[in-house]
Amino acid sequence: MAQEEVQNGGPEKVAEVRFTALKPQLMVEASKAADAVQFYKTAFGAVEAGRTVYPKRKAEQEQPHVLSAQLELAGSTILVSDIADNSTPVKTEGTGCVLCLETEDVEAAIAKAVSAGGVAEGEVTEGDGACCGGRVGKVKDPYGYVWLICSPAKKCGDAEA
Amino acid sequence: MAQEEVQNGGPEKVAEVRFTALKPQLMVEASKAADAVQFYKTAFGAVEAGRTVYPKRKAEQEQPHVLSAQLELAGSTILVSDIADNSTPVKTEGTGCVLCLETEDVEAAIAKAVSAGGVAEGEVTEGDGACCGGRVGKVKDPYGYVWLICSPAKKCGDAEA
Numbered sequence: 440m441a442q443e444e445v446q447n448g449g450p451e452k453v454a455e456v457r458f459t460a461l462k463p464q465l466m467v468e469a470s471k472a473a474d475a476v477q478f479y480k481t482a483f484g485a486v487e488a489g490r491t492v493y494p495k496r497k498a499e500q501e502q503p504h505v506l507s508a509q510l511e512l513a514g515s516t517i518l519v520s521d522i523a524d525n526s527t528p529v530k531t532e533g534t535g536c537v538l539c540l541e542t543e544d545v546e547a548a549i550a551k552a553v554s555a556g557g558v559a560e561g562e563v564t565e566g567d568g569a570c571c572g573g574r575v576g577k578v579k580d581p582y583g584y585v586w587l588i589c590s591p592a593k594k595c596g597d598a599e600a
Numbered sequence: 601m602a603q604e605e606v607q608n609g610g611p612e613k614v615a616e617v618r619f620t621a622l623k624p625q626l627m628v629e630a631s632k633a634a635d636a637v638q639f640y641k642t643a644f645g646a647v648e649a650g651r652t653v654y655p656k657r658k659a660e661q662e663q664p665h666v667l668s669a670q671l672e673l674a675g676s677t678i679l680v681s682d683i684a685d686n687s688t689p690v691k692t693e694g695t696g697c698v699l700c701l702e703t704e705d706v707e708a709a710i711a712k713a714v715s716a717g718g719v720a721e722g723e724v725t726e727g728d729g730a731c732c733g734g735r736v737g738k739v740k741d742p743y744g745y746v747w748l749i750c751s752p753a754k755k756c757g758d759a760e761a
Binding site for chain 1: 617618619620621622623624625626627644645673674675676678679696697698699700701702703704705708709712745748752
C-alpha cells in the first residue's frame, strides 16, 4: 500500500487501521459462562475452539471462571466470558445488541433452541423484522441474550418495508 | 448428508439445523442509526453494503428510520437498526454484549475511533483482557456500545491468565 507523505505542521494524519476479525463477546454473570457455552452448543450447534480460564481464586468456587471461551458458529466466532470478580461490569447502555442467526429453517432452529432451554418470544413474522426482510423469529437464551432466527437476508438497499 | 430414519413412537427428533450467517445487530435509539452507521464507517472503516428504511411516518420526522443497515467490518457483517416506534425495545438483560475487534495496531485503532467521537476507557492492558490474551483497549461509541480493540487472539485453551 502506498505510504502518504506526511507534511510537517499539517493536520494530524489518522492512520489506516486494518481489522482482522470481529467477535461478539457475550459477558455472562460468573460463573455461568461454562453453562452458556453448553447451551450455545446444544441450541445452535456451536463448536468450541478453545477456552481460557482463570485459576480458582476461592476455595468455595466450584468451577474456574471463564476468561474467554471461543465458539465457532455459522462461520463466525463468538466469545463467552464470565464477568471477572474484580472487573467493572461492561453494561451496554445502547438499546441492546441482538444476535441474528440466518438459517433456511427458522421453525426447526427455534424448536431446537427452545428444547435446549431458550424461550421463544412472539411469533415468526414475515418481512418487517430486522434482517432485511424474510422470516424472523426471536429466542431469548437463559443468559439474557436475544437471538433473531432469520431466513437468509435479501439484498438490502432497494426494499422499503 | 445421510438422513436418519425416524422411528414411529420414538422420542421426537431434534432436526439438524444449519446456520449460514451470524450478524450482531446493534439496536440504537431512533433515529440515530444513520449517524451510528457514519460513526462505524469513520471510526472503524466499516463499509455499508445496503440499507433498508421505513417510509417516513410523521411529517416532523427529519430522516426515515433505518430498519437495517448492513455493514461489512473485519470480514463480518453487522446490522445497525433504529428501534422502531411500535416495537418493544430489545433490552439485553445479560451483562452486556461487547464487540471485539482484532488489529495489529491497537493504539492507532483506538486513536482513530476516539477522533471519530468514541471515548477510550481505561488503558491498553496486556493479557488479562478478554480476547485470549494479547493487548486490549476499550472504546465506548456514542451509541452506548463497548468495543474491545485487541491484538489478534493467541490460541485459546492452554493459557491460564
